[in-house]
Amino acid sequence: MAKHPDIELDTTAVFKSIIQMLDSLPDENTCRQHLEKLRWNGQPICPKCGSQRDNHYKLKQKGEFKGLYKCKDCRERFTVRVGTIFESSHIPLRKWFTAIYLFAAHKKGISSLQLHRDLNVTQKTAWFMLSRIRHSFANNVEFEFDEITQLDETYVGGKNKNRSKKKKVSNTQGRSLKTKVPVFGMLSGGLVYVKVVKNTRSKVLTPIIEAKIKKGTVVVTDGWNAYKRLNKSYIHHVIKHNEGIYKMGAYHTNGIEGFWSLLKRGTTGIYHAVSPKHLQRYCDEYAYRYNTRHMKDGERFNLSLVNSDERIKYKDLIASN
Template identity: 40%
Template sequence: MDITAPRFTNEDAAREHLEALRWPDGPFCPHCGSFSAKRLPPQRGRKTKAHPEGALRKGVVQCNDCREQFTVTVGTLFESSKVPLHKWVLATFLLCSSKRGMSGHQLARMLGVTQKTAWFMSHRIRESMRPAEGEPPLGGEGKTVEADETFIGGKEKNRHKSKRATRRLGGSWGKETVFSLVERDGKVRSTHVQSVTAANLKPILVEQIDAATTLCTDDAGQYRHMHRAFKHEIVNHSAGEYVRGTAHTNTVEGYFSIFKRGVVGTYYHMSPKHLHRYCVEFDFRYNTRKDNDFERCEQALKGITGKRLTYRRADHIGA
């Protein structure tokens, strides 16, 4: 796909593209939900030093019922942003099409914005990748879900002595834990957990997996009693067993290899405060792996609705 396409370089083309995605049946009012609206000619905004006559507002629509005015970005992650809309669309495409992610510095260079702005944008795009509420559980009758955990963080020996962490129950030295569930030939769901104990993991398993599912795990102690909730198959890694018939955890480990490439080769460090959002990013790309880059970008752009986040909340996204 050509990143010099009009919607990536022109504000009007980007707005028309977003309108086609969000309003396939015509404009609808984000204030009252009415589909009765009319387009207005370009409007002048408030007068400022930069725009003495008022900035020209294009794409303004007025609801015929509540009389409120709005544009396609109202009620979305892009609302009231000073970043041009075509840069938002391009940033979304770049993040969706980069298998191992894209750093804030690289995104800033390609968009012509500051690193701080690129970081701000990338976290909001990850928010658009978050799955919708009420998605059905993974698995089902005749299906298999693999569960495993991985640890994110640098080597403890590389830390200064004063920075070294104490070992947490079920955790690793100074590292953060990501617990993932992968349905074979299906989707993945990852969660940032404090520790890999049965008390922490079982509620996630019960909530996210259908009871009729076959669960495959390794022989770790936290999975010892999962046969009470699922048909449970175990591969004994400690004895050198990695595959026994259809029992294995190779699919989830393959997902972790992609995740780790993103950590080691692109992001280098993921703050514990924002780790859950990086999990959403890698889950989204894995779950849309059969789509092309254009389709994946469109799906992310459709996910911006109803997720307004302001800059002051940047450090508390998803908290």
């Protein structure tokens, strides 16, 4: 790709569109500089010993510096890619950046088939890129809900009536675990936390609730039996949907149910089918976009680059559970 030495990179920029991002980062060098600024703030950090210096050795290749450093303390060689989803990848950073921008900006995500056409890579490569990005978006930020918290559960899986005759499974309409996977969610203060669970019984949900919600907090649920004992640790308000009641004053579960609608419309409309094995990553993807929904696309793009630490290898991605 032709270089543009006359372009001065503004590494603090928040891009207003993908076109502006591509114009501002036209080659590998400018993309690397942008990533270094975001992740290192001008001082390279050795991924092995953690040494942060602005004078680590810069190693040149054929007389040109391409981002390879040598740590002055442990003597390890490294680049800004090490320890990120870009490590050991032969895909140019510009294609990675394009994929991340599209993935983060599109409200319902982007399929591997669409991405492979947009980036001119194979569908297998596009799927792996998306899987790595999705894995790095995992909701691993530790926080505790201490405001009014909505709790709800849903079941992800196709409807039996929509299956072909050969694929129909008897007695599976509704909440059957034969063809559907239960997902539990909590929403408070504009943040959502989602967890794929094996079932929605009290002994499964209660430990998750107690780990994420401060005791004494107001919790709002529907009339599902698994929530009956929450009043021992929380101020519990029950919205009796089976009686046609959907709101009691300031208390309702409309927020978390709205998130379920977004999740299901996205997985059905964009991805069409999601295997139980990868469902948690898709839930984390939608939770990430929901929790950053007030950010501009360029801000979410930069945040995604900063939080690109969690790298999953292909062999682990396709390994059986």
